[in-house]
Amino acid sequence: MRLDGVLLSLDIDGTLDCGNPSGRLCRQDALAAVEAGALIGSASDRTASDQVRVWAGWRVTPTFVVPKHGLAEVAARFPGWSRLHVGDGFVDWLEATRAGFDFLNVADLAATPWSLPAALQPWYQHRDQPSRRRATPHPEEESDAQLRLSM
Structure with missing residues (x-):
């Protein structure tokens, strides 16, 4: 799986x-995403220095850190790169689409991985591997699993 030519922007x-x-x-x-060749960074309401601290805490070197309105x-x-911003709200959508990025709501990513653009579907597949999952589940994961079972 390669994500060369994909620019992935994440809200924090x-x-x-x-x-x-x-x-x-x-x-x-x-x-x-980085291992697969994507360039990754953040566009957030946080200051650039605070975004850098988040990435440093993760020991990941981002390609860019900008305020959301800096996506353009x-x-x-x-x-010419494929561009995707993953966020959780209206401002994320607004600023991403204004700047020519595709937008994906993080809630949709978690619930329907098949809604990803084709180039990013392989990136998401690693989440099914136990070694790649978070040690502590997100509080809503249990209820999402119950919802999927009831459908």
């Missing part, structure tokens, strides 16, 4: 498990 709060509130994506998700500058640096 509500998207990453280290965010406030905690989100569904974990360090292993970021590492899997990132897009301009990578013309």
Whole structure:
């Protein structure tokens, strides 16, 4: 699985498990994308220095850290790349689509991995491997599993 030519932007709060509130994506998700060749970074309401601290805590070197309204500058640096921003709210969607990024709500990623753009589906598949899962489940994972079983 290769993700060469894919630019992956992540919101922090509500998207990453280290965010406030905690989100569904974990360090292993970021590492899997990087290992597959994607360029990864963050677009957040947090300051750039705070975003850098988050990545440093994960021991991941991001390609970019910008405020959400800075996604257009990132897009301009990578013309012709597939661009995806994963976030959890309206402002994420708004700023991503204004900048020419596809948008994926992190809740949709967790519930329906098949909704991913085709280039990113292999990236998501690693989440099924026990060694790649978070040690502590997200509080909503149990209820999501129960919902899927009842369908």
